[in-house]
Amino acid sequence: MVNQKLNNDGLKKGLYLIPTPIGNLGDITFRAINILENSDYILCEDTRVSKKLLDKYKINTKLISNHKFNEVKNLKKIINLLNQDNIISMISDAGAPGISDPGAILINECLKQNIDIIPLPGPSAVTTAVSVSGFDDKYLFYGFFPDKEKLIRKELKRLSDLNFSLVFFVSPKKINKIIPFIKEYFIKRKILICREISKYYEEYLRYDVEKLQIFNNEPKGELTIVISEKKIDKNFSQTLSESDKRNIKKMINKLTIKEITNLINQNNKISKKEIYNFCLKLKNEK
Known part of the structure; x- marks a missing residue:
């Protein structure tokens, strides 16, 4: 069973993943502020960075420093707090926690222990x-x-x-x-x-x-x-004809792959990569 206990403000007990502004401190949701205010603890990368945001919104929740150098060491302590029905929010210095930031280790342990994880949408x-x-x-x-x-x-x-x-x-x-x-x-x-x-x-x-x-x-x-996405030249054929394949088979023991690729590509609108890969396949079959 998933933990469905609520605190006095109607918030589920568990771990909240809260995105924080990536620059402008105004880019935070009302819901995020409410949960941060009502959390028992906030996990953050750098307390000095997080304090600027929290001070702006007069949030006085206790902070726990949790970054890539101590997240393993912190794991047991944080899991114990969550198992005691605390509400814990995790934030990063900017953006969503766990995305190129600490968080995955704790999230995976919560999944193992059936602890609620509640992600919020936000800045990215x-x-x-x-x-x-x-x-x-x-x-x-x-x-x-x-x-x-x-x-x-x-x-x-x-x-x-x-x-x-x-x-x-x-x-x-x-x-x-x-x-x-x-x-x-x-x-x-x-x-x-x-x-x-x-x-x-x-x-x-x-x-x-x-x-x-x-x-x-x-x-x-x-x-x-x-x-940007890869631009494909629509004038190029991406496949070799049967005639091209027969010609390559005749040349494969006489010329290098580079020479065959240049020769076939010279007179046909076929990508060099397609020719090269076919030559390589023939070589590997021997």
């Missing part, structure tokens, strides 16, 4: 950026890029084959490191770089990827970037 840098992008609204959210160059290459190569808009979070310290990889894997696409969303100095920078340049000065504030 992801949907805000996609809504203003003008790109395809079928999108994939990735989050932050990996740290290691090898992993960045691996992930972007994989993502570049997908025909969706792609959303990433980037710290201002890493944007110049990431730009060359974006130019390598997402040529002929468009990019939107959102800076300081909903704040006074918010900025939305739009480029064709090939014209994207390194920032001369490190931009301020976390960045949300959206890369």
Whole structure:
């Protein structure tokens, strides 16, 4: 049975996931304020950041620091509090907790122990950026890029084959490191770089990827970037004809895959990738 106990204000006992403003402190719902006021504890990443929001709305609920470096250590204590029928709210510094922020460890433990988890809708840098992008609204959210160059290459190569808009979070310290990889894997696409969303100095920078340049000065504030969907050349045939396949089979032992790919592509409107993959299949069958 799911825990359905209520407190005196009619709130279910359990863990509340409350999105907080991503910039402008006015972007918070009445319901979120009410639950924060009536919580027994609020879990937050950085108490100094959260206190600015809570002070604005005169919320005096007790804070528990809960970030990626101590969330495992905190787990037993928080679960005990929840099992004692406390109402606990979890917030991040900005946006929804658990989305590229701490939260998943506690959420999964609550699921195991059949503790109520109540998510609230609210501010999101992801949907805000996609809504203003003008790109395809079928999108994939990735989050932050990996740290290691090898992993960045691996992930972007994989993502570049997908025909969706792609959303990433980037710290201002890493944007110049990431730009060359974006130019390598997402040529002929468009990019939107959102800076300081909903704040006074918010900025939305739009480029064709090939014209994207390194920032001369490190931009301020976390960045949300959206890369447009993959543009498919409708003049290209995506499949090889039976005649092409027969010709490739004749050449496969005489020429390199690169030579065959260039030769077939020269006289046909077929993507090089399609030709290359067919050649590779033939090689692997031997």
